[in-house]
Amino acid sequence: MSLSVGTVPSSSAMSVDVENHTLEAEGLNAENHKLKKELGWIFAFVMPHRASVLGLALVSVFASSLVLVQPWLTKELIDSGLLAKDFSALTHIAMMLLGVGFISTLISGLTRYWHTLISAKILFRLRESVYRHLQTLSPAFYARQRLGDVLSRVDGDVAEIQRFALDGIFAAFSGVIGLIGSVGLLFWLNWRLALIALILLPVEWLYLRMMRPRVEKLVRKMRERSADLSSFLVETLGSLKFIQTVAREEEEARRLSSLNRGYLRNLLQLQMTEFATQAVPSTLTSASRALVFLVGGYWVIEGQMALGALIAFSTYLGMAVGPVQTLLGLYLSVSRMRVSLSRVQALTQATADINRNTQREVTCKHWQGQLAFEDVVFTYPGSQQTILRGANVQIPAGSKVGIHGPSGTGKTTLVDLLLRHYDPQQGRITIDGYDLRDCVLADWRRQLAVVAQDIVLLRGTLAENIRYANPAASDEALMAAVEQAQLTELVATLPDGIDTPIGERGMNLSGGQRQRIALARALLQKPTVLILDEATSAVDLAAERQVMDVIDRQFADCTRLVVSHRETPLDNADWLLTIEQGRIVMTSVDGGGSYD
Numbered sequence: 023m024s025l026s027v028g029t030v031p032s033s034s035a036m037s038v039d040v041e042n043h044t045l046e047a048e049g050l051n052a053e054n055h056k057l058k059k060e061l062g063w064i065f066a067f068v069m070p071h072r073a074s075v076l077g078l079a080l081v082s083v084f085a086s087s088l089v090l091v092q093p094w095l096t097k098e099l100i101d102s103g104l105l106a107k108d109f110s111a112l113t114h115i116a117m118m119l120l121g122v123g124f125i126s127t128l129i130s131g132l133t134r135y136w137h138t139l140i141s142a143k144i145l146f147r148l149r150e151s152v153y154r155h156l157q158t159l160s161p162a163f164y165a166r167q168r169l170g171d172v173l174s175r176v177d178g179d180v181a182e183i184q185r186f187a188l189d190g191i192f193a194a195f196s197g198v199i200g201l202i203g204s205v206g207l208l209f210w211l212n213w214r215l216a217l218i219a220l221i222l223l224p225v226e227w228l229y230l231r232m233m234r235p236r237v238e239k240l241v242r243k244m245r246e247r248s249a250d251l252s253s254f255l256v257e258t259l260g261s262l263k264f265i266q267t268v269a270r271e272e273e274e275a276r277r278l279s280s281l282n283r284g285y286l287r288n289l290l291q292l293q294m295t296e297f298a299t300q301a302v303p304s305t306l307t308s309a310s311r312a313l314v315f316l317v318g319g320y321w322v323i324e325g326q327m328a329l330g331a332l333i334a335f336s337t338y339l340g341m342a343v344g345p346v347q348t349l350l351g352l353y354l355s356v357s358r359m360r361v362s363l364s365r366v367q368a369l370t371q372a373t374a375d376i377n378r379n380t381q382r383e384v385t386c387k388h389w390q391g392q393l394a395f396e397d398v399v400f401t402y403p404g405s406q407q408t409i410l411r412g413a414n415v416q417i418p419a420g421s422k423v424g425i426h427g428p429s430g431t432g433k434t435t436l437v438d439l440l441l442r443h444y445d446p447q448q449g450r451i452t453i454d455g456y457d458l459r460d461c462v463l464a465d466w467r468r469q470l471a472v473v474a475q476d477i478v479l480l481r482g483t484l485a486e487n488i489r490y491a492n493p494a495a496s497d498e499a500l501m502a503a504v505e506q507a508q509l510t511e512l513v514a515t516l517p518d519g520i521d522t523p524i525g526e527r528g529m530n531l532s533g534g535q536r537q538r539i540a541l542a543r544a545l546l547q548k549p550t551v552l553i554l555d556e557a558t559s560a561v562d563l564a565a566e567r568q569v570m571d572v573i574d575r576q577f578a579d580c581t582r583l584v585v586s587h588r589e590t591p592l593d594n595a596d597w598l599l600t601i602e603q604g605r606i607v608m609t610s611v612d613g614g615g616s617y618d
């Protein structure tokens with residue numbers, strides 16, 4: 023697997039720091055050709071919305087052009103109103119100015135809504151694409167990569183890109199046009215008219231004060247939504263191996279879409295409230311401008327004020343300040359966006375350890391459960407240590423195989439190869455004679471139930487957790503699984519029975535209870551192959567005996583692979599399997615022979 027975002031050994035703070043610098047340096051050192059590639063990548067997400075983006079750009083050009091109408095109105099005001107000494111024309115043009123201000127405000131509200139909608143859609147498409155990619159990566163990626171860092175890229179950096187798309191590009195658009203329009207109109211200021219222009223300022227200030235708590239409330243709500251999103255990502259990405267095992271990637275991606283929709287609703291609400299907060303002051307500014315023309319125009323007619331001063335004042339008031347500030351702010355946004363773009367794209371360049379696309383697409387639903395390793399050679403990507411060196415074994419369907427032996431010989435590696443978290447470099451692993459690489463991945467993984475030492479429980483009710491690998495299971499099947507896994511007593515003690523939320527990661531349950539939940543889940547899944555990987559190591563011998571009795575009884579028809587250092591789980595095994603110097607040795611418990 024190649025990963026360009028760097029790796030972080032968890033034990034050393036110093037190396038974490040070094041890795042962070044490497045990550046940042048990579049983002050900052052993005053050269054021109056890289057930027058081109060990155061922009062090309064982002065363009066793919068913009069393309070589906072090209073018609074909206076084009077429409078939005080045109081509306082923005084129109085809105086910016088409206089600003090330029092004002093000098094023209096000024097000219098009309100001088101020629102037709104002041105020089106002609108026509109007070110009614112003067113009033114008429116002042117009303118037109120007010121109208122232009124009003125239309126501009128309306129258009130900017132519309133474009134803000136439109137900007138938010140389009141940029142959010144692009145952002146979510148981008149985020150969902152990155153998330154789907156992360157779902158395909160193997161456990162080795164998450165063992166090397168800090169989850170928080172992944173999260174900050176998927177969340178914060180993607181948001182930074184959106185912020186740029188939302189505020190930056192279109193602000194630059196109107197800023198440049200506004201600046202070009204206003205450059206020729208900068209003249210002198212008139213202090214008396216300035217006072218008149220500022221007369222509505224206290225009203226604007228009072229209004230902003232009134233609106234502030236409302237905006238704050240919405241921003242807080244927004245942050246909570248954002249925290250929900252982060253929690254979802256941390257929870258599911260942290261449990262991805264399990265989610266892959268039960269082939270629920272699609273459902274998780276859909277949950278993300280639904281969170282995104284909630285986020286979008288809040289985002290639009292916030293944006294519109296912020297818009298309303300700014301719209302009133304800006305309308306009042308337009309009114310001030312009209313007042314300036316009325317009073318200033320009157321003074322000019324009365325000979326109390328120079329005509330040039332009035333023109334300079336009005337144009338300065340309307341156009342000079344905003345665009346310059348916008349463009350300066352944009353300068354900083356571009357560099358922030360560039361770093362974020364490169365950080366996000368680096369995630370998508372991490373490649374999976376297996377090829378998910380099969381040539382033959384074997385989808386048989388009625389596996390017998392005969393497993394075979396044929397000349398399997400396997401080394402972890404990036405590792406020097408070869409774990410399997412030409413391993414051969416045939417595991418008969420429906421047999422119970424105890425896998426034991428010294429630590430670190432590769433027992434868990436065998437399980438991960440069966441689950442296709444990795445593929446062997448040489449040889450093949452088969453189910454009923456079919457190469458696992460020819461089976462549809464999700465189909466194959468649904469045939470395997472794994473009960474490991476760390477039981478994965480997700481936020482939700484007990485019933486939802488038991489149903490996780492088989493959400494379509496009937497209530498009767500669910501209750502039967504509960505009974506077979508000896509969970510009836512626990513269900514009776516819970517306040518809402520099987521519908522009681524069991525909390526994040528099942529914190530309030532004992533090891534034995536968690537194990538039984540995992541068993542009930544496996545029972546409901548009706549697997550072809552059951553894998554127990556040190557599943558009972560956290561409970562005492564009596565509980566272990568009980569759990570193993572349930573397993574031997576309820577999964578008698580499944581091919582059972584039991585990885586354990588203890589003896590009880592291996593009782594009643596048909597075969598015992600060990601890995602010795604990269605080769606698999608399997609001996610019959612009856613002394614009937616061995617397989618190497």
Ligand SMILES: Nc1ncnc2c1ncn2[C@@H]1O[C@H](COP(=O)(O)OP(=O)(O)OP(=O)(O)O)[C@@H](O)[C@H]1O
Pocket residue numbers: 161162165402403405407409428429430431432433434435436
């Ligand atoms: N992602 C990985 N990258 C590189 N090496 C790994 C990785 N995972 C495991 N290993 C190494 O592969 C070897 C076999 O590990 P594995 O977990 O399969 O052993 P095990 O027999 O299950 O051990 P235990 O009995 O302690 O659970 C070990 O030396 C381990 O350090």
